[in-house]
Amino acid sequence: MAASPPVHPVDEVPPVAQLGAFGLQHVLAMYAGAVAVPLIVGGAMGLSAADLAYLITADLLMCGIATLIQCVGFWRFGIRLPIMQGCTFAAVAPMVMIGTGSGGLPAIYGSVIVSGVAMTLLAPVFGKLLRFFPPLVTGTVILIIGLSLMPVAGNWVAGGTGAEDFGRPANIALAAFVLVVVLVAQRFGPPLLSRIAVLAGIAAGVAVAVPLGFTDFSGVGQADWIGVSTPFHFGLPTFETGAIISMLIVALVCMTETSGDFIAVGEMTGRKVDPRGLADGLRADGLSTVLGGVFNTFPYTAFAQNVGLVGMTRVRSRWVVAAAGGMLVLLGLLPKLGAVVAAIPAPVLGGAGLVMFGTVAASGLRTLAQVEFRDNHNLTVVAISVAVGLLPVGVPTVYDQFPDWFQTVMHSGISAGCVTAIVLNLLFNHLPGRSPAAAPEASVPVDLAGGPGENTVEQTGEKQV
Secondary structure, eight states: OOOOOOOOGGGOOOOHHHHHHHHHHHHHHHHHHHHHHHHHHHHHTTOOHHHHHHHHHHHHHHHHHHHHHHHTOBTTBOOOSSOOEEEOGGGHHHHHHHHTSSSHHHHHHHHHHHHHHHHHHHHHHHHTTGGGOOHHHHHHHHHHHHHHHHHHHHHHHHTOTTOTTTTOHHHHHHHHHHHHHHHHHHHHSOHHHHHTHHHHHHHHHHHHHTTTTOOOOHHHHHSOSOOOOOTTTTOOOOOOHHHHHHHHHHHHHHHHHHHHHHHHHHHHHTOOOOHHHHHHHHHHHHHHHHHHHHTTOOOEEEOHHHHHHHHHHOOOOHHHHHHHHHHHHHHHHOHHHHHHHHTSOHHHHHHHHHHHHHHHHHHHHHHHTTSOOTTSSHHHHHHHHHHHHHHHHHOTTTTTTSOHHHHHHHSSHHHHHHHHHHHHHHHHHTSOSOOOOOOOSOOEEEETTSSSSSOEEEEOSSOOO
16 A cells, blocks of 8 residues: 655644644734734724724734635635734825725725735736746845844834833843743753744743733723624725725735745745745735725735744644634634733733744845855845835835825835845846856855755856846
8 A cells, every 4th residue: 555645844733732832822923913003093093992992803803814714725715834914014004094084994995805806816917926036036025024023023122112111121121031031942942842932932921021010901801702893894895096096006015025925934834835826825815805804904914923933933834823813713703812912011022023033034044045146246136125125114204205105115114125126136137138257167066054964056157046
């Protein structure tokens, strides 16, 4: 009897205990970012506390559904990789402008639905563009993603944006404690503990934070036991031309960013993304965005912090992230459970975020190690792309005098760097023109690890991009 083919690590189903622990780790890593978008948009619109709570519950429910669609998949929807889904921050500024205008939430949801349909229809086109995302581009984008997320972790470390005690030494000490626990668990812990090092750090941080008065569980008692988001809770959607155009720009930005995330996870898990898989993943994003507009929430995309968690823990199973999606669905249906998770102090998340976001940046460097930088323009591509990507991160107001459509693209360091890397790669490595001087023809195998090993590249005169 012929032996069954080995199961790829992406398709492996860990034991139930590990599945739960690894999945919870993903939920904790993205929870603060998941609820930030409805909090920001709803707060800017002056919504009541009850409406804000409803937006958060709806968002958690749809985050879970979108994650299940992406990880488990059906027909041609879903990339079937460990991809965690959440509301995109690229849509925050346009949605605030739409929502605070005459259209309100119905205009936001109308534009979200149209953009989701457009993403679904454009997915096959992006799938055919995969050849324009070589390691030169993807490594640069992954590096920018990690570096761009560092201010998010920094704000958490200091106590969270807008906190009255922002920057208090005790906040930073708590974050440092979490960071040390993560490092100790990863370096000295047994294999299982090492793989849930982030969860161990967060748990230890909460255990220390409770007696020190960092936590506030008052919201748990006020939350309902059951909460179900119903379609068009805030009224039937309206379709305004200006709102739709703004959200279509956001859709293109999201598709560009998500393509980089998909390819990054493909590299990390050893299941490289082909054009069909990329199209299936983007199509799932489009479907989730349409559902978001129907169920009172916002556009969905891959969450970069969870990409970093995949790289750090080396847990490649998509069923782990699917379990996390199931937990989010539960949190969306049981607001009391969501309130418990929301009570985790920002500095605790910050200590874990430093590790996760740094891992994303390091993964980008690892991808760039595959690229040949000798006697070509690849170093220029990386240098300019990183500079453009980090400009709005370091100077958030740099583009405030530009038109709204320009700000939508360039205010996101990830999308700005991604677009720049794609354009420069086309300019230097695809368009005909004067070629750089050829490298010597001799082929010298070089071990990237600095000694004998499997990771070698052939240094030849041919560019590796």
